[in-house]
Amino acid sequence: MTKRLDYFSTSPQAMEILLEQENYLHRQFFVGESMTMPTWELIKLRVSQINQCAFCIDMHSKDALKLGETPERIYSLSAWFDSPLYSELERTALAWAELIISRDQVTEERYQQALAHFGAQGLVDLTIAVNAINSWNSIAKTFKPEVGSYKPN
Secondary structure, three states, X not given: OOOXXXXXXXXXXXXXXXXXXXHHHHHXXXXXXXXXXXXXXXXXXXXXXXXXXXHHHHHHHHHHHHOOOOHHHHHOHHHHHHOOOOOHHHXXXXXXXXXXXXXXXXXXXXXXXXXXHHHHHHHHHHHHHHHHHHHHHHHHHHHOXXXXXXXXX
């Protein structure tokens, strides 16, 4: 396979927009009460699985492990709905993420359930986080950075 362009060096200002969004979300989830960094990594990983983004699956698996996530929860993630390994809050976040990327209608019942778990700002931030990883997946699938090349800090 031929090497594709380096999107960071080709359009650094555009990438800076996405990185600033990541920085905002990191600040929210690092100090937030309703959402944690490990849960955020699970969402990134699950959305990346659905979008079949190999680079992002590799990256977010590594990041989740670094944050203390267990291997069992990582490889059970594709079947989270039937697994007892995830909390009610995580299940709500994962269900919301899957709903948002599916483009299905957000029913009042599902909206109220997510709102009750995350609060107003938390729900907006969660929705932005889902859209952020969806964007990163599209970029990585287009420009194909080398899978396995990501090294966590």
